[in-house]
Amino acid sequence: MNIQIFGTAKSADTRKAQRYFKERNIKFQFIDMKEKGMSRGEFDSVSKAVGGAEAMLDDNARDKDALALVRYIYDKEDKLYENQQVIKLPVVRNGRQATVGYLPEVWKDWE
Numbered sequence: 001m002n003i004q005i006f007g008t009a010k011s012a013d014t015r016k017a018q019r020y021f022k023e024r025n026i027k028f029q030f031i032d033m034k035e036k037g038m039s040r041g042e043f044d045s046v047s048k049a050v051g052g053a054e055a056m057l058d059d060n061a062r063d064k065d066a067l068a069l070v071r072y073i074y075d076k077e078d079k080l081y082e083n084q085q086v087i088k089l090p091v092v093r094n095g096r097q098a099t100v101g102y103l104p105e106v107w108k109d110w111e
Helices: 012-023 038-052 062-070 076-082 104-110
Strands: 003-007 026-033 091-094 097-098
Touching: 003 012, 003 038, 012 104, 038 076, 038 091, 038 097, 062 076, 091 104, 097 104
Parallel strands: 003 026
Antiparallel strands: 003 091, 091 097
8 A cells, every 4th residue: 555645734634634544553654735736747646546637626615716716717727736725635546546535434454
């Protein structure tokens, strides 16, 4: 199992995801989205796994302008990649599988 957690230190759901894997002694790599976002390959893999850019949007994102831009533009994938601050956190990857948001009910099947 090769778990990657994309999130921020201030995100409560990101901290809960880290705690979930630590409690189960599952090693993971944490990538801080404030310092380094997802690469294009990682982004495309997650987007494909969760059902597209629309499923990745965080309705409660602070940057309402970027959220509105991504939501109403035709080519959502490219615009969301450019504005990763409106992605719902945490993004948890396990190979080709991925989740967006805090979803321990999905992660338990990865163990």
